[in-house]
Amino acid sequence: MHIPLAEPPAAAGAEHLEQQQAAITRLGHELRALVEATVRTAASADTLHRVADGVRHVTGQLTGRRRARTEIPEVDGFPGGPRMYSPVVGAGSPLAPPVRITPTDDGLIGHCTLGIAHEGPPGYGHGGMSAMLLDELMGQACTAAGTPGLTVSLQMRYHQPIPLETPLRIVGRVTGTDKRKIFAAGTITTQADPSTDLVTADAVFITPDPDRTRALFPGLEEEA
Numbered sequence: 129m130h131i132p133l134a135e136p137p138a139a140a141g142a143e144h145l146e147q148q149q150a151a152i153t154r155l156g157h158e159l160r161a162l163v164e165a166t167v168r169t170a171a172s173a174d175t176l177h178r179v180a181d182g183v184r185h186v187t188g189q190l191t192g193r194r195r196a197r198t199e200i201p202e203v204d205g206f207p208g209g210p211r212m213y214s215p216v217v218g219a220g221s222p223l224a225p226p227v228r229i230t231p232t233d234d235g236l237i238g239h240c241t242l243g244i245a246h247e248g249p250p251g252y253g254h255g256g257m258s259a260m261l262l263d264e265l266m267g268q269a270c271t272a273a274g275t276p277g278l279t280v281s282l283q284m285r286y287h288q289p290i291p292l293e294t295p296l297r298i299v300g301r302v303t304g305t306d307k308r309k310i311f312a313a314g315t316i317t318t319q320a321d322p323s324t325d326l327v328t329a330d331a332v333f334i335t336p337d338p339d340r341t342r343a344l345f346p347g348l349e350e351e352a
């Protein structure tokens with residue numbers, strides 16, 4: 129079983145997928161604005177109840193077919209393609225900052241800004257968010273290197289707090305491989321001061337064997 133990295137959407141239907149992705153991105157943007165307003169507001173209880181009623185009404189409009197748990201959305205490519213609903217990079221996810229990733233000669237660089245919704249200590253990023261950002265960047269670096277894998281070990285080191293509302297730079301790169309094991313490293317700095325590490329991480333990823341891959345991801349299309 130050979131699993132190819134995801135290709136961009138085929139020409140037929142590409143326009144439909146682009147329209148879907150644009151709409152998903154727009155809704156994600158509005159939802160993130162709602163989340164930001166929600167965690168910052170000092171509105172009265174009456175107002176909060178009224179807004180909650182409105183949100184419940186809006187949620188009720190997302191009717192129709194719902195995707196199954198293991199289904200890969202048509203707008204996504206896995207592994208190696210867009211992940212519209214990822215809690216890290218997904219433009220459609222209100223949970224995601226979202227991180228924008230670009231390749232480099234040595235791995236991947238991600239850019240994002242964390243908001244108050246990602247707060248741990250007052251004014252600073254939640255340590256779990258840092259782990260999520262680095263896990264994603266290192267995981268995607270494995271995929272970009274042609275060796276996609278699942279995290280089996282994640283070692284975090286927190287050197288300085290991550291400032292909120294400050295553009296961040298997240299680096300992920302593969303440092304070695306040993307059969308199905310891929311070793312990776314990552315750092316978070318501010319964009320303004322990329323030489324001062326705020327958080328660093330080392331991780332081990334494993335490419336599941338073909339039987340495990342089929343069992344874990346039944347939605348993956350196989351290539352003969």
Ligand SMILES: CCCCCCCCCCCCCCCC(=O)SCCNC(=O)CCNC(=O)[C@H](O)C(C)(C)COP(=O)(O)OP(=O)(O)OC[C@H]1O[C@@H](n2cnc3c(N)ncnc32)[C@H](O)[C@@H]1OP(=O)(O)O
Binds near residue numbers: 131263267277280340
């Ligand atoms: C192509 C298919 C798609 C692939 C996937 C793509 C995903 C693309 C997502 C990209 C973006 C997501 C980025 C976020 C990444 C997540 O969030 S991943 C989610 C969190 N991780 C998980 O849920 C993984 C849970 N773990 C598992 O399911 C199983 O451990 C795995 C990964 C399937 C591996 O199981 P296994 O194949 O039975 O592995 P096993 O034979 O026990 O061990 C293999 C080798 O690794 C070693 N090993 C095992 N555990 C460890 C460890 N903790 N430390 C060091 N070595 C270890 C073993 O000693 C063994 O070594 P050797 O004896 O061969 O030298």
